[in-house]
Amino acid sequence: MPEWLLVLLIVVLKATLVSLGLLTTFAYMTLVERRLLARMQIRHGPNRVGFQGLLQPLADAVKSIFKEDIIVKNADKLVFLLAPVISVMAALTAFAIIPAGPAGSFFGEDPWVFDLDVGVLFVLAMTSMGVYGIFLGGWASGSKYPLLGGLRSSAQMISYELGMGLSILGLLMLVGDTNLRSIVEWQAANGAIIIFQSLAFVTFLISSFAETNRTPFDLPEAEQELVAGYLTEYSSIKWALFQMAEYINMITASALMATLFFGGYKGPAFLDAIIPGISSWPFVWFILKIAAFLFLFIWVRATLPRLRYDQLQRFGWKILFPIALFNTMFTAFYLAFFPNAPLWILGLLELGFVALWLAFSSRPAKEVLSTRAPMGGD
């Protein structure tokens, strides 16, 4: 067998594994999410299908596959069919680049599907492609609510994309490389980036919530105003594909946060003193970190109510965007004018900014409602 064919086969195999893994995770995420949400609301949650409801995702899958697949009359058929596929494809592709362990740790192969020097940019680009799925889906449905929902979500995702991109600029300046593996290795050498870029992490976290359309930013699915947003006309497997894309985006966002800010696939180095080499075990730390972030996503969903649309846009453009921009400028300033100063001072300053932001956010908001009559478009 020629060398290139072997490489190709291995890559295809890894891609299949990643897809299967993500799909299983998605299926069980729905179960875990429902159980956790239920427990946080002092209920049981789904516990009937199989032991403790463990077969529920299977039942859901069978149900959504065999449901009647409706294509509404006014729909643009091709685009209508294509939209969920675009969503899922973008979501899956984005995840494939994230390294899950050190090179050669996956049965002698590298634990990532492909490796690009523009890693971070690629992930950002791919996750933004998801907007096309949502927007095209809303447009191709040929009815009003999906169109509004699609418009809303694209506006939302584009607004928060900016904040997201800007919040990692500081990080990129620190590391000096966009390759995800270099970022992880830099962190292994210098300490997790969350220490030096806490402000950036906060903005990144909030933008990821908005990017993945999760509560409190799940406006596209605001049932009260928009039925089900861009999903309204979708049924059966196409609906399931959109759900899948949303959950995979969530997993990708978690993986990205873990990789960019929390040392990626490397575990905490001090554990090496107890069990030597534990910090560079592949997969374990990566999966643990993703799980922690996924729990955070669910936890927030159980707690926070949804923002109003104008609040969402105001928050994105007037608060998140300037802060992310400030963080970029500040980090650039620090790195340019004090190239020899230790990095922990930068970390301290960033922490100070976070505290300042918290203090300001805790002031009771005076404006809104009293001064401003509600308008039709809100």
Place this chain on the structure above:
Amino acid sequence: MSVLEIAKGMGITLSKLFQKPVTISYPEQPAQLKPRFRGRHVLTRHTGTGLEKCIGCSLCAAACPAYAIYVEAAENDPRDPVSPGERYAKVYEINMLRCIFCGMCEEACPTGAVVLGNEFEMADYRYGDFVYGKQDMLVGTQGSKPQRREAKKYKKAVKMGFQVTVRPELEGVKYLASREVSS
């Protein structure tokens, strides 16, 4: 929204995660009903004589907002009376599909004959089976029609899915504390 408030809220949801759920896993665990729960009607009897309290006056049917009750009265045979009055209800039917369990019949009844009990597990397959006759509601009948049908088929005791303290109006009605009631 201030961050402190968000943190407080997150704390609450997290603490609830470790609390025991309040949901009752109903068919396996009995539901605890309130004593004044209004369920399937019971036609009571006089305790001493054992005569039916109902005198067939149709006041309940008149009071019923859902027109769920049908009463057909007949003269009592003085030598072998069914009820202490002049007349008794030869046919007494309640359509449980129409009934809204409002309790108006109980309020209207001059003799306290029809009382709303606690049984509620009446789901069935045919419209006709929802019309409950005297034999389905007189004191001593345990369980709803489908429950009794099932108990007969499998030769088991009627299984009730609830616990309740019985009200005094339901003279002679006993729901055994254990959930097994002999049919």
